[in-house]
Amino acid sequence: MSHSSNPRQIKLGAFLMTDGHHIAAWRHPQANPYAHVSFEHFKELAQKAEAAKFDTIFFADSAAAWVDGEGVFAHTSRGAHFEPLTLLSALATVTTHIGLIATQTTTYNEPYHLARKFASLDQISGGRAGWNLVTSANGREAFNFNRDAHVVFEERYDRAHEFAEVVTGLWDSWEDDAFIRDKESGLFSDPEKSHVLSHVGKHFKVRGPLNVARSPQGRPVIVQAGSSEEGKELAAATAEVVFTAQQTLQDAQHFYNDLKGRLAKYGRSEDDLKIMPGVLPYVGRTQQEARDKFDLIQSLVLPKVGLSQLSNLLGADLSGYDIDGPVPDLPLTNNNRSRQALLVEQARREGLTIRDLYLSVTGGRGHWQLIGTPEQIADELEERFLNRGADGFNVMGPVLPAGLDDFIELVIPELRRRGMFRHEYEGRTLRENLGLKRPENSFKVKARQLREAELVR
Amino acid sequence: MSHSSNPRQIKLGAFLMTDGHHIAAWRHPQANPYAHVSFEHFKELAQKAEAAKFDTIFFADSAAAWVDGEGVFAHTSRGAHFEPLTLLSALATVTTHIGLIATQTTTYNEPYHLARKFASLDQISGGRAGWNLVTSANGREAFNFNRDAHVVFEERYDRAHEFAEVVTGLWDSWEDDAFIRDKESGLFSDPEKSHVLSHVGKHFKVRGPLNVARSPQGRPVIVQAGSSEEGKELAAATAEVVFTAQQTLQDAQHFYNDLKGRLAKYGRSEDDLKIMPGVLPYVGRTQQEARDKFDLIQSLVLPKVGLSQLSNLLGADLSGYDIDGPVPDLPLTNNNRSRQALLVEQARREGLTIRDLYLSVTGGRGHWQLIGTPEQIADELEERFLNRGADGFNVMGPVLPAGLDDFIELVIPELRRRGMFRHEYEGRTLRENLGLKRPENSFKVKARQLREAELVR
Numbered sequence: 001m002s003h004s005s006n007p008r009q010i011k012l013g014a015f016l017m018t019d020g021h022h023i024a025a026w027r028h029p030q031a032n033p034y035a036h037v038s039f040e041h042f043k044e045l046a047q048k049a050e051a052a053k054f055d056t057i058f059f060a061d062s063a064a065a066w067v068d069g070e071g072v073f074a075h076t077s078r079g080a081h082f083e084p085l086t087l088l089s090a091l092a093t094v095t096t097h098i099g100l101i102a103t104q105t106t107t108y109n110e111p112y113h114l115a116r117k118f119a120s121l122d123q124i125s126g127g128r129a130g131w132n133l134v135t136s137a138n139g140r141e142a143f144n145f146n147r148d149a150h151v152v153f154e155e156r157y158d159r160a161h162e163f164a165e166v167v168t169g170l171w172d173s174w175e176d177d178a179f180i181r182d183k184e185s186g187l188f189s190d191p192e193k194s195h196v197l198s199h200v201g202k203h204f205k206v207r208g209p210l211n212v213a214r215s216p217q218g219r220p221v222i223v224q225a226g227s228s229e230e231g232k233e234l235a236a237a238t239a240e241v242v243f244t245a246q247q248t249l250q251d252a253q254h255f256y257n258d259l260k261g262r263l264a265k266y267g268r269s270e271d272d273l274k275i276m277p278g279v280l281p282y283v284g285r286t287q288q289e290a291r292d293k294f295d296l297i298q299s300l301v302l303p304k305v306g307l308s309q310l311s312n313l314l315g316a317d318l319s320g321y322d323i324d325g326p327v328p329d330l331p332l333t334n335n336n337r338s339r340q341a342l343l344v345e346q347a348r349r350e351g352l353t354i355r356d357l358y359l360s361v362t363g364g365r366g367h368w369q370l371i372g373t374p375e376q377i378a379d380e381l382e383e384r385f386l387n388r389g390a391d392g393f394n395v396m397g398p399v400l401p402a403g404l405d406d407f408i409e410l411v412i413p414e415l416r417r418r419g420m421f422r423h424e425y426e427g428r429t430l431r432e433n434l435g436l437k438r439p440e441n442s443f444k445v446k447a448r449q450l451r452e453a454e455l456v457r
Numbered sequence: 458m459s460h461s462s463n464p465r466q467i468k469l470g471a472f473l474m475t476d477g478h479h480i481a482a483w484r485h486p487q488a489n490p491y492a493h494v495s496f497e498h499f500k501e502l503a504q505k506a507e508a509a510k511f512d513t514i515f516f517a518d519s520a521a522a523w524v525d526g527e528g529v530f531a532h533t534s535r536g537a538h539f540e541p542l543t544l545l546s547a548l549a550t551v552t553t554h555i556g557l558i559a560t561q562t563t564t565y566n567e568p569y570h571l572a573r574k575f576a577s578l579d580q581i582s583g584g585r586a587g588w589n590l591v592t593s594a595n596g597r598e599a600f601n602f603n604r605d606a607h608v609v610f611e612e613r614y615d616r617a618h619e620f621a622e623v624v625t626g627l628w629d630s631w632e633d634d635a636f637i638r639d640k641e642s643g644l645f646s647d648p649e650k651s652h653v654l655s656h657v658g659k660h661f662k663v664r665g666p667l668n669v670a671r672s673p674q675g676r677p678v679i680v681q682a683g684s685s686e687e688g689k690e691l692a693a694a695t696a697e698v699v700f701t702a703q704q705t706l707q708d709a710q711h712f713y714n715d716l717k718g719r720l721a722k723y724g725r726s727e728d729d730l731k732i733m734p735g736v737l738p739y740v741g742r743t744q745q746e747a748r749d750k751f752d753l754i755q756s757l758v759l760p761k762v763g764l765s766q767l768s769n770l771l772g773a774d775l776s777g778y779d780i781d782g783p784v785p786d787l788p789l790t791n792n793n794r795s796r797q798a799l800l801v802e803q804a805r806r807e808g809l810t811i812r813d814l815y816l817s818v819t820g821g822r823g824h825w826q827l828i829g830t831p832e833q834i835a836d837e838l839e840e841r842f843l844n845r846g847a848d849g850f851n852v853m854g855p856v857l858p859a860g861l862d863d864f865i866e867l868v869i870p871e872l873r874r875r876g877m878f879r880h881e882y883e884g885r886t887l888r889e890n891l892g893l894k895r896p897e898n899s900f901k902v903k904a905r906q907l908r909e910a911e912l913v914r
Contacts, residue, residue, distance in 0.1 A: 026645060027643060029640075036670065037580055043550075063668075064664075074644055075645060079666070079668065081668060081670075082580060089546035113566070143662075144664055173537075186762075204603060205605075207600035211536065300643075
């Protein structure tokens, strides 16, 4: 395929959240309330996304129950679901091209375990693994890992930087051509091409080598999903895809330019990092049909569930306030800062009550919602894509599979008519499809630099 | 199927070790030296084992490279391989009945992560997951987890007991009928049937609930593989399958009766725990053919590899001793005690040199080797099975897939002729096929006991 026939196109992720991203999705007439224990459900979603040529499927995660609070837990379907690394490993065998991205926290994990599992997933899938590197936003995880309180924000980011360094170092334990496999001589691997990391840092001491071969992509793709100052800096240093929540074109452009502008100081170019904000589409053949879909699902939100979800997002208990009164002034908490600021700002700007605000986030947890016809939605996506607001989008079906079906059947054909989305995968690995470079082995690079320095001397 | 047509039969596991259990397997003419990065290789093995009606496939694991030591690493294929939980999740989708057992250490893991992954694998596979609960035998794991030295033996077992308690407690977070899924009322789960563990112990503080539904088997099957005094006690308290290395009928019987005898004090019956020693079969249509297979693979062992493997098993460096001299007196180390004692005892009994001893373990790492015709091998297995030496066997193909093929094509038909092995799976879950009870939910049991106590009062 010539380059001219293939200009810059929109990248698409299918962010899969069991029965849908909307908190009331499971109550929807089209929802399968057994989705949270149905592998078939996820197999169908992944295969549909692949048939439509999505770049990737994407899973959130938390090492604790997502929803908490008296009397709320029982009213959502978020309490029990598949663990994403086991699920993606299984989905790898029923798909062939689509990327497989799972969130795993750096706060309550060990880098050796994580490096192994993603490298193994990359082997199993033939080069389609991605790791969404996050610091834990769900403070309740602490209670499942021997702690009485959540690790504080600054410490989480400090640990995340070092965690990423260890994991990428471990992924380079074996050079691509380390395995000789010479039966005659009995030499299986070249000792010059296997490397012991011997990392000693503030948070971790990890010797290595990793006991998984270097993966088909060199390294699995690193994704990130933080929009705070610390999150952006971590992303600029290490991420290749960024997932973010941006409501307006202006905010999206600001975020895009800010983050891309940070890359140069790490010796990276703009193409090395793809920015893919979340989008929650309500698609109808007419505007009225789209609005009806939105109104139906919103009508299914129980007030106590909406209030609890908003309280969680804000990191503050709102149960003492008038639900139809204004959003009160809240102290900035340690937890999930950037999201909190965005929401309070939105409430002020639009004069929202607490009820209005919870209804505005129950669907997409602060993500961009689009309600309209395929043309209207394609217009909005195109505008952001063409004006440095996004390199692509992580599509969050409000109800699944219905919301993904709508996007595939109605929006993708429209994007294709405009030449904005692929008809066929460009390659077999996630890196090839996202247009990301295959990283060189860092031990090999260091050895070359050393040789060159010696030659100069 | 009536009970009379189905007397007690041999249980069979296929213990899969990349290219084979023999340390020189990768050099064998029939071996695929790319097996360590080939999902297709494992898919073929798993599907063959399932077609032959094996109860389970079984994977060892280590959170550090298995083989170490100057100049040895490069001569084995053990340095880089798949991570077993990701691999089994993928294999779950290409099989339908066979059990899926992976080893995961309690020494360098967190129970919440482990409980999630095995529960998720049990959901994905429709009730076929098993966890081989071990304490780390590979002391080098410590260096990958922020430590300068391995956790000591007693502490590892103490931690393992508590680890098992936390994991089984987490698996019971949701009762089997906890999910109501009533779209009309908006009640997804019954708050009376979801449970917070709130474990506080010496090693762990874990709140819960687990964010995975109770699994199809109630709980994944717990397997263990320790033969020390501490290992047997841990197994009696918690295991449902035990993997062990026993060389002689007498040793096997002693182990069997010892372990089964410990069950009563935990309120368990003999049927609640299946003992499945490892067996390394070299099968030939004639005795000579079997012996030739054995001699061929033994001839491929490089002396430095054999010596290093023996040193690892004994926890002592033997490189200073005459390779053709006797096995020296060795201090008992902290690491892997029971295996060490068994080997030294064997060397004394059989008058082996260091070379003899390493050649005796390179294939099976101290496991029982059988070299013979299908009839001879079936005789041996039957003898142990009928005389309280074993409930089944974990079959360790010296070279894979060839060694598994031989067992399936030659030995299994002979076992079937004798009525000793199934023609069809009895059920769909691993528990059903192994004849293990589905455990009741411990929270439910406690609540019932409380109610009964109140009625009495």
